[in-house]
Amino acid sequence: MTAIETDGLTKRYGDDVFAVNELSLTVAEGEVFGFLGPNGSGKSTTIDMLLDYVRPTAGSASVLGYDAQTEAEEIHQRVGILPDGYSLYDRLTGRKHVDFAISLKRTDDDPDAILRRVGLDADAASRPAGTYSKGMRQRLALGMALVGDPDLLILDEPSSGLDPDGIRDIRELTLEHARNGGTVFFSSHILSQVEAVCDRVGILNRGRLVAVDTIDGLRDSLGTGATITVTVDEVPAEHRLADLAGVSGVLVDGDEMEVTCTDPATKLAVLDRLRETGTRILDFDTNKSSLEDLFSAYTHGDDTRRAIEAQR
Numbered sequence: 139m140t141a142i143e144t145d146g147l148t149k150r151y152g153d154d155v156f157a158v159n160e161l162s163l164t165v166a167e168g169e170v171f172g173f174l175g176p177n178g179s180g181k182s183t184t185i186d187m188l189l190d191y192v193r194p195t196a197g198s199a200s201v202l203g204y205d206a207q208t209e210a211e212e213i214h215q216r217v218g219i220l221p222d223g224y225s226l227y228d229r230l231t232g233r234k235h236v237d238f239a240i241s242l243k244r245t246d247d248d249p250d251a252i253l254r255r256v257g258l259d260a261d262a263a264s265r266p267a268g269t270y271s272k273g274m275r276q277r278l279a280l281g282m283a284l285v286g287d288p289d290l291l292i293l294d295e296p297s298s299g300l301d302p303d304g305i306r307d308i309r310e311l312t313l314e315h316a317r318n319g320g321t322v323f324f325s326s327h328i329l330s331q332v333e334a335v336c337d338r339v340g341i342l343n344r345g346r347l348v349a350v351d352t353i354d355g356l357r358d359s360l361g362t363g364a365t366i367t368v369t370v371d372e373v374p375a376e377h378r379l380a381d382l383a384g385v386s387g388v389l390v391d392g393d394e395m396e397v398t399c400t401d402p403a404t405k406l407a408v409l410d411r412l413r414e415t416g417t418r419i420l421d422f423d424t425n426k427s428s429l430e431d432l433f434s435a436y437t438h439g440d441d442t443r444r445a446i447e448a449q450r
């Protein structure tokens with residue numbers, strides 16, 4: 139069974155705002171799936187349609203085998219959701235919030251155990267949520283999502299407001315949930331966090347899914363395998379690095395040359411070519427393209443490529 143399946147899912151506002159545009163996506167059970175996209179690309183609207191908070195203009199969605207529109211109640215019982223922009227009751231304690239989630243899901247969870255799991259101790263559990271810091275509020279909302287050990291955990295920007303310890307805790311909770319057989323649908327702007335936990339990612343841009351793959355698969359298909367940054371005494375006038383097989387881009391910034399290679403073996407050829415021109419190599423560094431690079435290539439692809447071309 140698939141955890142999430144959408145087919146041509148579309149949400150249009152008015153005549154011309156396509157918040158989500160013909161989204162067809164499958165997330166397998168047990169997968170940690172990263173849902174990425176710039177602001178306003180349609181991530182929250184997609185999640186809202188999966189939970190029937192927003193009705194699609196066209197297309198369909200199913201969650202854990204249930205139809206999102208006709209079987210939303212079943213879905214809500216089995217899904218834990220940390221929404222973007224959730225609200226808490228300032229006068230209710232943390233424990234009362236979790237009690238409330240337990241009664242809605244009709245489970246027999248121990249609220250204190252859940253709160254401990256998300257890093258809120260007994261003192262915090264007894265305090266009104268109005269006294270919580272942003273990070274504590276986020277932890278509480280996550281605790282409420284974990285009630286009932288949901289088959290699918292949907293986390294919309296889970297790291298918002300969290301310090302590095304909180305971000306690490308989210309990562310560990312996410313991985314633990316997946317290790318226990320659960321599925322995680324993880325929407326985020328914090329790309330390094332997505333990279334650390336997700337099996338596959340989907341990139342949404344202006345409502346359209348522009349890529350779905352593993353991060354390595356995205357690297358391969360874009361040909362942004364790795365970069366080598368070489369510091370030289372003087373940048374040669376005629377380096378012709380862009381002519382080397384396996385080089386997809388060259389950027390020059392002062393005495394640094396950043397060369398993007400589709401094939402890792404090309405990095406040595408880059409150094410050889412520079413030496414042949416009589417250039418003295420002062421230093422060099424190599425790194426794989428980051429998720430940030432991939433994200434930017436998919437969401438501003440043409441601009442990025444034009445900038446690289448212009449500097450060749």
Ligand SMILES: Nc1ncnc2c1ncn2[C@@H]1O[C@H](COP(=O)(O)OP(=O)(O)OP(=O)(O)O)[C@@H](O)[C@H]1O
Binds near residue numbers: 183184
């Ligand atoms: N109720 C609405 N009426 C009109 N337009 C809307 C409505 N809700 C969302 N939109 C538009 O749909 C698009 C997608 O919004 P959405 O909130 O789903 O994006 P997002 O990727 O979650 O953004 P963010 O990362 O900023 O939360 C945006 O252009 C937004 O302005």
